Amino acid sequence: MNRSIIRLFGVVILLFTVLIVWTSRWTVFDATALQNNSLNRLEFFATEKIKRGRIIADNGAVLAESVRAGGGTWTRRYPYGSLFAQAVGYNVLSQSQRAGLEWSRASELLGKPTGLTSVFGSFNGGPKVGDQVDSTLDPKAQRLARSLLAGRVGSVVAIVPQTGAVKVMYSNPTYNDNDLKAHCPPNPEVIGCQFNYATQAGLPPGSTFKLITTTAALDSGRYTPSSIFNGDSPVIVSGHSLENDSNYSYGPVTLTKALTDSINTVYAPLGVKLGGSLMQEYMQRFGFYSVPPLDYPANQMIKSGERFYPGVCGRHKNILLLPVTNSCVDLGRTAIGQANLTVTPMQMAMVVSAIANDGKLMEPRLTSKVVNTDGQVVDSVPPQEYDQVMKPKIAAELRQMMRDVVEEGTGTAANLNGLNIGGKTGTASTGLYKNGQELDDAWFVGFPESNPKIAVAVELTNIPNGYGGTYAAPIAAQVIKTLLAEKQ
């Protein structure tokens, strides 16, 4: 019998070995797969118990904070609601809904484990607390932008050119991130109220795009601000007649004059002469054809560039943008911001920001630093250079040309005393009519020429006879004035 007992024990050892092997399968070898299983809600529940860090504005005002929701869980409160909803976003874990900074800075807000602190933190009985995200946003200027837009669909973006800090990112429509279920009034121009016009709307840039064309012309060394062009109207571009506003003929003009009065019949042939590859090169340097390097959710941003419409130009599939080197792009009309060119207000703010910062484009950012509960800076978010778009000398020439636009050209409405604002207007016809009046997208992009510490892009959508100089320029000027005053 003893022999059988020993054998039986052998079987028991075997069975227990199987148990240990299977335990090691789930705890070690297959653990990653189990953790990534879509049914596994452990990580989600763990994050629900973490007190997310606050998001604050550049003046310390609280934009988002956690309040107790019972059972050791937390919910988010947004004291400013719709004013910052597009930028700050929201985080509703139970429905996997998130947007804005709440999404792009989620790991910081949840307090990314950093070495020893997490080990000691686990001994702490209290709730886990995430880090605070200090945003670059300026409540005063943001509120001003909202009041100046006065309910019209459009967007205001203001960037500090030297650091890329986004001071204002406001657009209409907006929504209340405290109440996501609230009714969103139907609007033909936007896809829901959560659609962020500043980063998601692909809009015709109109004449503001002449800044890119001018940059290519000057920085390539092929032209100077005083190069002479023929300003007569109309001209034939891509086989079709192109006119100036009111079909006005300017005669021989300098490039500076052509920008000042936004002469289409100079810029369209100029674009054709510069050629697709040079235009493409400079567009890409400014950030076109890329998602803006903003700390904002990538799927809440679109690339700017020549929009591709299937069937019109070949049968390409799965592409949204066409390089301007493509033969079926109307390069002349692209050079004046028409054709199928679409841009975001954020992209145009980046363009003026680069010109204001001696040609050096800084990556735009919504975060100035990340601070932990002990007040230590966890991440200082240092400014990052995106590209040296043009030589500093060229940027200086461009700024002078843009000063002329505001002083004596299409942008005089932005000419506030003492600010020496330089800029460029844009009036992009949408082809839509309302009560017999053509609807335009009104643009103004600019900066204070003598003290370029802020760069602003303003866009208003579907304004009847909406000249950028009339509608957008005054808004930009006020925002620049407010932000500059705060800096001093």
Add this chain to the structure above:
Amino acid sequence: MRARNRELFGLIPASLLISAGFAAVFIQRSNQLSTVSLVYGALFLGLCIVGHIFIRVTLPNADPYVFPLVAVLACFGIVMVYRIYGATFARQQAQWFVVGLALFAATVIVFRDYRKLENYRYLIVIGSLVLLILPRVPGLEDPTNGAYLEIHLGSLTFQPTEFGKVGLVVFLASYLRDHRQALAGGRKILGYRVPPLKHLGPLLLLWGIAMLILVFLHDVGSSLMFYGGLLAILYVATDRISFVLVGVVAFAAGAWYLSTHIPHINARVQDWLHPFDPKLYGALGGSFQLANGQFAMAAGGLFGQGFGQAMLTVPGAHPVAYLIPAPGTDMIYTVITDELGLFGGAALLITYLILCARGFKAAILARDSFSKLLATGLSSILAIQVFVIVGGVTRVIPLTGVTLPFVSYGGSSILANFVLVALLLLVSDRARRPEYAR
């Protein structure tokens, strides 16, 4: 060192474990080390020392490792129950531990000469079968997940199968002591030695009744346990591997039939094979428990998240919703691996394995067949019970609800297993008794 002194020293790890365990849970709960954890540790050391003195007096020659191993398991169980269900349940578990010790003492005193159990073997087997039927008696029944496992007596819930298993082992050991020679012999048919029906018949009948009852109760876990115990004792009694093979084949056929014809069992098999199937996962009483047990084990990794760190409930849910249903009973092994990792789980399994090894050692040292078979049966059924539940939650086999002996929350389990240990120590004491004292 003398055996009893070794036992005394063996209790130190148990009380250290419970002190450290409570300390860990306290730190996690209130961020401070309270002296209460030390009080608990001292209290348990005291209880264990009482048990030890009792063994020293009544069973001076018994195996010195069995009681400390049981104490370690029970202490570990109380810490886990405290951590999972809180102080009230831990106190109940501790009370059951005290009652269990008393029952242990009573068993040792009453069955000091355990061989007289043989005289009552038919009473015992009938009693055991009645215990198995009880959960289905109208008025007492209370089905859980489609299985009838518990009965209610006033406010007490009681799992009679836990006691039934001990009774059946006693009967089998006794019956096979008498019939093992006859069963090992028999006429040869087609080269296979078939045991005479006269001796095999009662065994088959008993087995059939037990299985029918369990199928009737839908309690597959216990039936698996009994069946395994029966095969183990039969193998040791007859030394015929062919019995085991025939038994395994019969079991496989039975398992296939049941799993395809009884919806409750079929559902368990489907959950086992496809725990992450969204349909099964979402079904009432479906694979949700099994899948979340696996997620908990995955969260544990090699060393675990630490005592008190596992996520057990849905945060903010009212009333309390457990992520893993039955975290302190059937699924306790997953919580243990979540918090202590693969190492903690393996350490627990090795503790059981050593306990079984001591049981088998007693069987080998025993000098008469009944003692050998009894110790073998008791050790085997303990091992199989651990295999059924740990194998169930780790998806080695389909999950069926049995308790993890001494660790899971539940009075019946602790009491029945203390009776089991008492019998094991009685056998061991007799086996190790010096020749002259016999």
